[in-house]
Amino acid sequence: MADTDGATNNVEMGIEEEETYFDEDPTTEEGAVYPIHQGRVVDWSCLFALMTHIYNTLSPPFHTPILVITQPAWTAQDHETLTQFFFEKFKTPAFCLMDSALAVCYAYAASTATVVDVGYEKCDISAVVDFLINDVGRGTAVPRCGGEGMTQRLLELLSDKGFTRDICEQLKRSGICEILPPGTAMPGEAEAEVTNVNPAAAASAGANAVGLKGRGSIAGVDGGDDQDGEGREVEDNEGVLDVATLVVSGKTNEFLARKEKEKAEKAEKAAAKKAAQEAAAAPKQAKLPNAKRLTANFHYTERRPLEELNRNGKRPLENGASHGEGETKRSKTPDPKDAADSGATETGSAPGTKTDVPAENGETTALIRRDVDVGIERFQAATGGILDQTADAIHRCILSVPEIQRRAELWDNLIIIGNGSKVRGFKEALVAKLNSKYLISPSSATIFTSELPSNFTTPVATGANTPQPQSHLSNSHHGPGVNPLLLAATTASNPGGLAPPGQHQHLHAQLQMQQYQQQNQQSLHQHSGHGQTPTSIKLTKMPEYFPEWKDVGTEEAAFLGAQVAAKVVFVVDQGLSKGFMSRTEYNDLGPQGIHEFCM
Secondary structure, eight states: OEESSOOOOOSSOOSSSSOOOEEOOTTOOTTBOOSEETTEEOOHHHHHHHHHHHHHHHOOOSSOOEEEEEOTTOOHHHHHHHHHHHHHHHOOSEEEEEEHHHHHHHHHTOSSEEEEEEOSSEEEEEEEETTEEOOTTOEEEEETOSHHHHHHHHHHHHGGGTOOHHHHHHHHHSSSOBOOOTTOOOTTHHHHHHHOOOHHHHHHHHHHHHHHHHHHTOTTTSOTTOOOGGGOOOOOBTTBOOHHHHHHHTOHHHHHHHHHHHHHHHHHHHHHHHHHHHHHHHHHHHHSOGGGOSOEEEEEEEEEEHHHHTSSSOBOOTTTTTTTOOOEEOOSOOOHHHHHHTTOEETTSOOOOEEOOOOTTSOOEEEEEEEEEEOGGGGOTTTTTHHHHHHHHHHHHHHTOSOGGGHHHHHHSEEEESGGGGSBTHHHHHHHHHHHHHOOOHHHHTTTTTTSOTTOOOOOTTSOOOOOOSOOOOOOSSOTTSOHHHHHHHTTTOTTOOOOTTHHHHHHHHHHHHHHHHHHHHHHTOOSSOSSSOSOOOBOOOOTTOTTHHHHOSTTHHHHHHHHHHIIIIIIITTTTOOSEEHHHHHHHOGGGGGGTOO
16 A cells, blocks of 8 residues: 555544545555554554555445454554454444464364464464463464465576566466475485485496406407508597507598598587487476476466557567567557557567556556566575574464463464465475474384383382382281272381270371372373374364365465454344443553454
């Protein structure tokens, strides 16, 4: 959104004083203002203008409740500011704020899950247990892990080839850009490993071959077709000539003519063989998957001023030379409509030029389609630590959950959403990175516990792990919870049972209290699962009763969850569980009261 008049920017509300006006310009980013940066609100006036534009576009009835999806990076003061704006600006009868991670869980019908939201400039990781978000250890706005980070990585790799940020963004969104799982060999690396043999072995093999060939090709040693005297034939062994024999024979001209003819024949055969190999490899190269191709053709569009494209003659574009493309052919007619109908094309590119609608200032631009070959850089968009940083944040977030027995469930319910995750192969590569760094096999997880008795617990330095007998068959009069060995040792000085009355009962009570305390301490160190490292990592699938989402993808599942939650909160529950804040409650409590109603 572009600022058009530079009026006063009221950070709090911006509606009572002089307002700042914003409009949308899809053709250029000059003067653009972005209200949110890395998930945090940085310009409230612009955000309020965006909310007003969305509200006016939807044009809901007057008494319509509103539910807003919040970001994890938004503070309590941000929630109060939004509440005041919606109640004062739109006079809504009811208002609700819902965390984006919780909305995703509503969409996936999962009460416990780990939500990884890969956005534009950041990534949010949230652990949700029984529809409650664990705020401790939450990965909030992890920088350089979003879609923009991958675009900048491509720009870093391809800037020396003339690629701009806009071209790299189109490359990231194309089908040839793919994130390969960790450990996967790049195209061409397998062939390089085969050809790069041991130099010592290659040298020794080559020396033997050359030595054998040299010994077999010395003139006059082998019988063959060589003849002595006047009828001797002079042979060329790998470019080595016997000059003395050639001069004596007197057939220098004939020998040179024959050699020229042989070279020409060899060149023709080599060219024919190369052409046949290229023709055979062409369909095979086309059938290879993208991950196996060394290069791939990439089509992109570039916006250029129409005045520049309508000039007389042929004028190459700025990036045309860098991509090895020809000049742009445009019609000499200055009329933009005629220029668009002429179908401007570019040498080596498919026709696809189209002219935009003229702007208010009279300037027009045109989109020109171009193509270029891209190498293995298209597989390296997530390199540079993006996958590692995201995987580490997921691991820390799950380890911060206090309920150890629920961590395995969080690993088995991993949800990856966000437009940043639309890059081909990103989800699979992230799961593969988690498996390689943190996953342990089930056999190794039970190696220390499978053969232990059931009454053994995790060893602790308390001396409380001595195994106790499971049953007492003795007919002694002591209690069932008392160790008989300890009782025998303490009563050995009085074998006749002549202790004063009540002494045995007092000893039994002390021993039972000590054993009770030991059992409580054991329970604190005893758990049934491995909470530190997972034994399985799985992605959760969205329920199949939303077929319309299969075509568009599940990256924006938070909006689906908000629709489900809005129906539950506003229609089914109707405020019984304080899921939303009504107009009356806002008048009584003010904006600060929203904290009692947030989901």
